Amino acid sequence: MSKFVVGLTGGIGSGKTTVANLFAEQGIDLVDADIVAREVVEIGSEGLNKLSEHFGTRILKLDSSLNRSALREIIFNNPTHRDWVNKLLHPLIRIEMLKQLDSAVSAYTILIAPLLFENDLDRLVNRTLMVDISTQEQVKRTSTRDSVSQEQVHRIIESQAPRAKKLQRADDVIDNHGEISALKSKVIALHNNYIKLSNNA
Known part of the structure; x- marks a missing residue:
């Protein structure tokens, strides 16, 4: 595949969709595995x-x-x-x-895949980006958003690859503990870098 593809991943409740939408605002096409x-x-x-x-x-x-x-x-x-x-x-x-x-x-494409590493989908991409938040924050955000018990969220987290392992494998990491404005500037910085990389691919 000659096109430049960035694999976007992150645990449940990490903010993958928010990050993906910020890339879409820059005119980038999204393909969502889900x-x-x-x-x-x-x-x-x-x-x-x-x-x-x-x-x-x-x-x-x-x-x-x-x-x-x-x-x-x-x-x-x-x-x-x-x-x-x-x-x-x-x-x-x-x-x-x-x-x-x-x-x-678009200049490059984002492939959104919660199980990017678990299902070896990182083989389909040129670069990997992980949206990262702490486990406590994952549990808090997901149980609020989906009205599910914290136990259930813990079970989902346990069924995914360990956070440390994914952080090790990711080329780029967005720390999503801050405000949306901070998130936006991180996405724009990465977007500019991906444009450069796709031009050289």
Whole structure:
């Protein structure tokens, strides 16, 4: 892939979306792995057709769309089912992401992927950027935003790669403990650097 791509990641509640939107304000195209993951299981998609062939209509809502919580329930305690679903969906997600990255027209593109390192998606990018906040702050922000228990947030954090490991692997890190104005100037500084790097790529 000849286009310059920056992989944007960070734990739950770290502020990835806010940072991504600040890049979008600079005219940069975004490809969001979470959105792509939803697109590959939309009504009529190959992904959803294969899921319903395999698991039957118990994973469908009345309108024939995917019942995520029903599927989650099935695969949560069953590694065999989980592996089957991952083997089906990961290649579909990857193909769609590459297609969207390829059709981006900005100077460089941001690939937003919460599991950038965990799913080896960093292989698809030229540079990695991590949005970082403390675990306490993650728990506080997420439980407030999503109205979920702190225990649940801790469980999600534990299912992701350790913060220290991700910090080690990231090329660039944005510390997101401050105000939005500070965040904006950090994004603009990185944006200018990525423009330079993409010109030299």
